[in-house]
Amino acid sequence: MTHVVLAFDDNRLVGDLFGQFDQNLAIIEQRLGVDAVARGNQVTIKGMHPACEQARHALESLYVRLQQGHEIHPADVEGALRMAAAAEAQLTLPTMESKSRLAFAQVSTRRKTVVARTPAQDAYLRAMDRADLVFGTGPAGTGKTFLAVAYAATLLERGDTARLILSRPAVEAGERLGFLPGDMKEKVDPYLRPLYDALYEMMPPEKVDRGLQSGMIEVAPLAFMRGRTLSNAVVILDEAQNTTAMQMKMFLTRLGENSKMIVTGDPSQVDLPPGQSSGLREALALLREVQGVAHVAFTEVDVVRHELVARIVKAYDDASRKASEQRELAASVNEGREALAWERRRADR
Incomplete structure (x- = not known):
């Protein structure tokens, strides 16, 4: 367990960063299993170290977006968390300028x-x-x-x-x-x-x-x-x-x-x-x-x-994968039976 304290300079942007009634922080808490407590222009994040780092990356990248004049919505928070997870896994993508700051293509x-x-x-x-x-x-x-x-x-x-x-x-x-x-x-x-x-x-x-x-x-x-x-x-x-x-x-x-x-x-x-x-x-x-x-x-x-769409797609993909595996298994069994029958015919001769 660890905790990270983040402070943001522009108080005008902090409200948009945290979201109405801290809804953006709630999304981060739900997705990463951390506690995020806001006080003024600071937020304290407590949880497992990798999750805290991902939360830090996400909030910092969202703050940069606000500084550039863009709005952020709950879907943008989800996207920032995905990008932060990719950075934590050290994926070699052209977006990754550094582990401390993510650059989103736009x-x-x-x-x-x-x-x-x-x-x-x-x-x-x-x-x-x-x-x-x-x-x-x-x-x-x-x-x-x-x-x-x-x-x-x-x-x-x-x-x-x-x-x-x-x-x-x-x-x-x-x-x-x-x-x-x-x-x-x-x-x-x-x-x-x-x-x-x-x-x-x-x-x-x-x-x-x-x-x-x-x-x-x-x-x-x-x-x-x-x-x-x-x-x-x-x-x-x-x-x-x-x-x-x-x-x-x-x-x-x-x-x-x-x-x-x-x-x-x-x-x-x-x-x-x-x-x-x-x-x-x-x-x-x-x-x-x-x-x-x-x-x-x-x-x-x-x-x-909607996050339900991802679960629907996964369910269909899993069903398709299982059907493919069953077809391959059936084909393998048939090949084995044909080989055994051929061996028996050869032995009878």
């Missing part, structure tokens, strides 16, 4: 600043800066699509790219929607709604609308990409697990000069018809060693939605 537009909340999110944002083609794969709720759109919107606002192109394959998720009324835009918009949602959260609605009208921002189904060369653009393909191998090859070969591509998807949620393999899985296998390609894999620990 992207900013005039409307919003988005900060990485997990080590995988941090690596993802930095990979988008570093590589021209980035794959982000993992379960729902890990921020794959939102961070990609946020990064692209940042480049567009800074003038670092001329166009933003968002695309998804128009595949029904296990349902038959039948005939959809309206023109082509009205027919495909339901499939592309998550991309619109992320875009409107990062940029003022009037600017998004102007961009859509001028063609500076384009939201289109994957089929519309064929035959094009996408230059001076950031191109995002969402739900890529629902592309076929031919569609994925077609999309990847659209990459033009001064462009970046970001491909996101969850290989465990393929909605393609039976017998069709996912183009995302094939691309990940084929391009693993190709220079200029980066792949960041998210897991259930990176889920930043």
Whole structure:
């Protein structure tokens, strides 16, 4: 057992750091099993040494965010604790400047600043800066699509790219929607709604609308990409697990000069018809060693939605793993039986 006393200079920021009714300190207590008692601009943390250090790292990094003019919310506290845990484990990530201070990767537009909340999110944002083609794969709720759109919107606002192109394959998720009324835009918009949602959260609605009208921002189904060369653009393909191998090859070969591509998807949620393999899985296998390609894999620990989502994802992953192990065991037993039968037939001869 140990205790750590932290003092913060700016009394105006301390209230936001500790949270209303010290709710941020309560989150830290619950997650790390420590006691955090605030008095004025000081907080005393008591508990096991590793947990106290993680609490210190988290509070110091959150205080830096407040000094930079950003707001913090309970979800940001959760993210700071994840990053602090990664630092304590001495993970070799580019975010780690030192054990005493964590640097979060972030992207900013005039409307919003988005900060990485997990080590995988941090690596993802930095990979988008570093590589021209980035794959982000993992379960729902890990921020794959939102961070990609946020990064692209940042480049567009800074003038670092001329166009933003968002695309998804128009595949029904296990349902038959039948005939959809309206023109082509009205027919495909339901499939592309998550991309619109992320875009409107990062940029003022009037600017998004102007961009859509001028063609500076384009939201289109994957089929519309064929035959094009996408230059001076950031191109995002969402739900890529629902592309076929031919569609994925077609999309990847659209990459033009001064462009970046970001491909996101969850290989465990393929909605393609039976017998069709996912183009995302094939691309990940084929391009693993190709220079200029980066792949960041998210897991259930990176889920930043409701904490119940992480438990749901883990339950499904555990069930899938058990089913796979049972299939392998059954196959092994069958092989043993076939070998034994062959030996008996040979002995009878």
